[in-house]
Amino acid sequence: MIDLKHLSIAYGETSVVKDVTLHVPEGGSFALVGESGSGKSTILKAIAGQITNWTGRIRLGEHDLQHGRDPALVRLCQMVFQDPFGSLHPRKTVDTILSEPLSIHGIRDQNQRVLETLDAVGLARKFRFRLPHQLSGGQRQRVAIARALMLDPPVMLLDEPTSALDVSVQAEVLNLLKTLREERGLTYFLVTHDLPVVSFLCDNLGILQQGQLIELATVDQLKQQQFNSEYGNELLSKSF
Amino acid sequence: MSLLTIENLRVSFPGEQGAIEVVKGISFELGRERLGIVGESGSGKSMTGRSILRLIEKPGKVTADRMEFDGLDLMTLSNKRMRALRGARMSMVMQDPKFSLNPVMRIGDQIAEVLSFHSTLNARERRKRVLESLEAVRITDPERVYKLYPHEVSGGMGQRIMIAMMVILEPDLMIADEPTSALDVSVQAQVLDIMDDLVTRTGMGLIIISHDLNMVARYCDRILVMFNGEIVESCQASELANARHPYTQGLLASMPTLDEHRDRLPVLDRTQLGGV
Numbered sequence: 001m002i003d004l005k006h007l008s009i010a011y012g013e014t015s016v017v018k019d020v021t022l023h024v025p026e027g028g029s030f031a032l033v034g035e036s037g038s039g040k041s042t043i044l045k046a047i048a049g050q051i052t053n054w055t056g057r058i059r060l061g062e063h064d065l066q067h068g069r070d071p072a073l074v075r076l077c078q079m080v081f082q083d084p085f086g087s088l089h090p091r092k093t094v095d096t097i098l099s100e101p102l103s104i105h106g107i108r109d110q111n112q113r114v115l116e117t118l119d120a121v122g123l124a125r126k127f128r129f130r131l132p133h134q135l136s137g138g139q140r141q142r143v144a145i146a147r148a149l150m151l152d153p154p155v156m157l158l159d160e161p162t163s164a165l166d167v168s169v170q171a172e173v174l175n176l177l178k179t180l181r182e183e184r185g186l187t188y189f190l191v192t193h194d195l196p197v198v199s200f201l202c203d204n205l206g207i208l209q210q211g212q213l214i215e216l217a218t219v220d221q222l223k224q225q226q227f228n229s230e231y232g233n234e235l236l237s238k239s240f
Numbered sequence: 241m242s243l244l245t246i247e248n249l250r251v252s253f254p255g256e257q258g259a260i261e262v263v264k265g266i267s268f269e270l271g272r273e274r275l276g277i278v279g280e281s282g283s284g285k286s287m288t289g290r291s292i293l294r295l296i297e298k299p300g301k302v303t304a305d306r307m308e309f310d311g312l313d314l315m316t317l318s319n320k321r322m323r324a325l326r327g328a329r330m331s332m333v334m335q336d337p338k339f340s341l342n343p344v345m346r347i348g349d350q351i352a353e354v355l356s357f358h359s360t361l362n363a364r365e366r367r368k369r370v371l372e373s374l375e376a377v378r379i380t381d382p383e384r385v386y387k388l389y390p391h392e393v394s395g396g397m398g399q400r401i402m403i404a405m406m407v408i409l410e411p412d413l414m415i416a417d418e419p420t421s422a423l424d425v426s427v428q429a430q431v432l433d434i435m436d437d438l439v440t441r442t443g444m445g446l447i448i449i450s451h452d453l454n455m456v457a458r459y460c461d462r463i464l465v466m467f468n469g470e471i472v473e474s475c476q477a478s479e480l481a482n483a484r485h486p487y488t489q490g491l492l493a494s495m496p497t498l499d500e501h502r503d504r505l506p507v508l509d510r511t512q513l514g515g516v
Contacts, residue, residue, distance in 0.1 A: 035424055035425070035426045036395075036424040036426075137281070166280040166281055166451055167280075167451065167452075167453070167491055167494055167495050168280060168490065168491060168494045168507065168508040169280075170494070170495075171494035171495070171496075171505035171506065171507050171508075172507050174496065174505055175504050175505055175507065178503075178504070193424065193425045193426075194425075195498055196495065196496040196497050196498050196500060197496055199496060199497065199498050199499065199500040200496035200500040200502075200505065222498065223498065223499040223500070223501075224499075225498065225499075235426075236498075238425055238426055238428075238429055239425065239498065
């Protein structure tokens with residue numbers, strides 16, 4: 001579903017992502033782990049079309065990504081951001097946030113779709129006309145997930161979706177993500193530094209260090225704490 | 241004798257329907273040890289830390305039957321004496337170096353400010369002490385860092401600078417409010433090791449306020465778990481796995497582990513806990 005071939009990204013002179021090749025099958029769940037500055041978020045941004053000066057090939061399903069604004073892309077993949085306090089428009093109601101993508105893409109049945117998606121992410125319908133500041137962190141992240149689901153994309157890009165949340169709320173959101181993936185056959189591409197979250201949510205992972213993909217591993221390798229690379233094991237030892 | 245004694249501490253803020261109590265009568269003692277206070281957002285853990293330093297401003301209201309620090313009554317101390325205490329004998333490391341350092345002041349001068357307020361050292365001695373304190377937090381080239389501005393350093397280094405600023409006068413009590421949650425995992429351990437090292441070397445009391453149960457269990461001697469403004473569990477860090485209160489058990493169970501085989505994570509039942 002997601003196919004990266006020799007992907008390289010540079011900001012000016014500085015090369016941030018170096019020749020990354022990886023493949024995520026349809027319905028798979030892949031995690032990219034690494035320290036800050038390793039380039040993991042940059043790769044995510046390139047897939048989401050936020051960065052355009054990459055070289056190599058990015059393929060989503062049958063669609064080759066273009067180096068510019070690409071209207072087809074948003075129907076294919078949507079992103080959930082780290083901080084639910086920063087990613088929702090503070091002066092738009094949940095209803096406006098959720099129906100905006102529908103209006104842009106000329107999709108009918110807005111009322112029905114908004115209600116369905118609210119149900120799918122486990123938000124009570126009474127929250128529909130609230131503003132973000134009237135919601136808790138976990139509820140906001142549910143709105144952000146709902147927004148990403150509105151256009152029914154097959155691929156979800158998740159940028160540290162639970163690291164701004166309390167552990168008990170994190171559990172709720174992780175359960176939700178797992179359920180949605182099973183129900184809708186979504187493909188997940190997760191960026192995180194939280195290895196236990198990877199263990200719960202993903203099938204495969206890639207370890208990134210200074211822009212280079214050092215190791216592709218299965219989640220079983222993570223569970224048994226047996227990576228092949230030295231750096232992978234170092235990451236394991238630093239994880240609480 | 242214990243360093244800090246707190247009995248029946250209450251913090252409240254006025255709300256639309258009368259005062260809302262965010263800390264509901266908690267009591268604990270602290271010796272020269274490392275104490276972790278854990279809880280979720282809104283549990284009152286940060287308010288507890290702030291009230292010890294008397295940093296809660298009006299309209300917030302703090303009451304306590306007893307709040308003593310090394311024999312001094314913190315409730316009745318004048319503002320002037322309180323100022324002399326803060327920074328010199330007890331200090332606080334804040335969460336995010338990005339927002340807590342002065343952006344338009346060089347790092348060395350910022351740290352030296354503490355000395356010019358609390359000590360009679362001259363400029364040259366101050367500079368020497370600052371460089372020493374930077375070295376103590378494992379900054380390898382203190383001369384260079386002295387001249388930098390906060391935006392020129394990384395998050396991990398910023399947090400080490402904050403710690404240098406807090407320990408330069410070797411306080412008896414340090415309160416660290418989420419000292420690592422703004423940092424990358426790879427530097428979290430380093431920052432905590434530095435704090436740990438300073439605590440063992442100087443024998444100060446340390447309170448770490450955090451939502452991260454695992455981290456606190458690893459770096460503290462004793463743990464208080466707060467929920468809804470109350471202490472629901474108090475135990476030795478090594479005994480955390482045997483916690484008895486349903487809230488603590490719920491928190492522990494809701495965390496995914498490295499070797500995760502559960503299909504769904506258990507979720508806290510807040511109505512059962514009688515919470516919000």
